[in-house]
Amino acid sequence: MVYRLVNSTYTVKELTLRLTRLLCQFIKASSASVYMIHPVKKNVIVSASFDNQINIWKDTPKELKDVGEDVLGVTRGASVLKEFCIGLPLVADDYLGAIFVRRESSEEAFNDFDYEMLSVFAEQVVTAMKNLQLHQEHEKIVLGSIASIGNLLKKQSYSGLTHTPVYMEIVKMLAMHLKVSSDGIKHLEYASLLHDIGIIDVPYDILSKRGNLSDQEFNMIRQHTAQSVELISPVEFLKPVLPIILHHHEKYDGSGYPSGLKKEQIPLGARIIACVDAFEAMIQGRPYRSSLSIDAAIDEVVKHSGSQFDPKIVNAFFTRKFTNTQNPVFTAFD
Numbered sequence: 244m245v246y247r248l249v250n251s252t253y254t255v256k257e258l259t260l261r262l263t264r265l266l267c268q269f270i271k272a273s274s275a276s277v278y279m280i281h282p283v284k285k286n287v288i289v290s291a292s293f294d295n296q297i298n299i300w301k302d303t304p305k306e307l308k309d310v311g312e313d314v315l316g317v318t319r320g321a322s323v324l325k326e327f328c329i330g331l332p333l334v335a336d337d338y339l340g341a342i343f344v345r346r347e348s349s350e351e352a353f354n355d356f357d358y359e360m361l362s363v364f365a366e367q368v369v370t371a372m373k374n375l376q377l378h379q380e381h382e383k384i385v386l387g388s389i390a391s392i393g394n395l396l397k398k399q400s401y402s403g404l405t406h407t408p409v410y411m412e413i414v415k416m417l418a419m420h421l422k423v424s425s426d427g428i429k430h431l432e433y434a435s436l437l438h439d440i441g442i443i444d445v446p447y448d449i450l451s452k453r454g455n456l457s458d459q460e461f462n463m464i465r466q467h468t469a470q471s472v473e474l475i476s477p478v479e480f481l482k483p484v485l486p487i488i489l490h491h492h493e494k495y496d497g498s499g500y501p502s503g504l505k506k507e508q509i510p511l512g513a514r515i516i517a518c519v520d521a522f523e524a525m526i527q528g529r530p531y532r533s534s535l536s537i538d539a540a541i542d543e544v545v546k547h548s549g550s551q552f553d554p555k556i557v558n559a560f561f562t563r564k565f566t567n568t569q570n571p572v573f574t575a576f577d
Contacts, residue, residue: 266344266361276293277290279333285318289301324358326352327350328345328346329361333365344361414432423511427512442464442471
């Protein structure tokens with residue numbers, strides 16, 4: 244069970260919460276806690292607990308002295324073996340954190356066997372944490388490289404590849420309003436960064452053309468969603484993002500591309516990005532089209548609700564308080 248957990252978990256939150264649940268089952272404890280500490284600041288940056296009923300996860304940094312003497316001692320290398328509490332440090336090259344299990348005073352007291360079993364478990368937890376840290380470092384490197392490419396393209400005036408700072412805020416607010424999961428919001432963040440990266444393969448003279456595009460030129464632009472997917476697909480942690488990227492130019496009535504999907508066939512993330520993308524494009528303008536005012540862009544999106552855009556998303560977009568044109572989120576477009 245521990246091996247499967249270690250090799251199938253890619254977020255700190257999921258890892259720590261699942262570890263506490265598994266600990267209670269494994270050690271027959273009434274509660275379990277996992278703490279992760281900052282490698283430099285040496286404060287608690289994540290804590291997760293489970294009492295056989297409720298999982299609690301916190302990522303607000305806390306000083307060790309504010310968490311408790313037992314935690315303070317264990318994160319410095321000590322161990323705790325009491326009748327109803329065991330605490331062990333999580334140690335690799337440095338102290339990564341601490342792990343605790345507890346029982347009620349009415350339950351059977353812990354013994355040396357429980358301590359040894361928890362020690363074995365703790366070794367696996369260290370492996371999981373180190374793997375997760377390596378995974379996160381890999382993500383940072385990949386996303387950092389992508390951000391650098393985006394900045395380079397921005398300097399070269401590649402329209403359509405870069406967005407205003409508030410673009411992501413609107414995408415996230417819409418996703419939260421539509422009750423998208425935390426993982427789904429993270430995937431949307433990545434998709435928002437990457438969905439048009441395939442435009443890099445489209446000749447600049449086509450992207451900057453002020454007149455009407457020929458059928459051949461338009462077909463070249465239509466290929467950018469598949470090209471974006473081709474560029475990103477080798478990156479394992481971005482796999483869930485690919486359907487959003489591939490289908491963000493589909494239309495609600497089925498007249499979009501590349502697959503002619505309609506309504507709920509289109510991934511929700513793609514429907515969200517399609518709406519925000521179009522709104523921003525209208526406000527920012529394009530080489531072939533002048534920019535619109537915020538009010539005119541709102542009217543245009545509403546006009547195409549049910550044909551180009553999902554009415555549910557349009558309704559969420561323009562019934563949210565952030566669409567007030569006096570709101571800093573929207574005035575930042577000006």
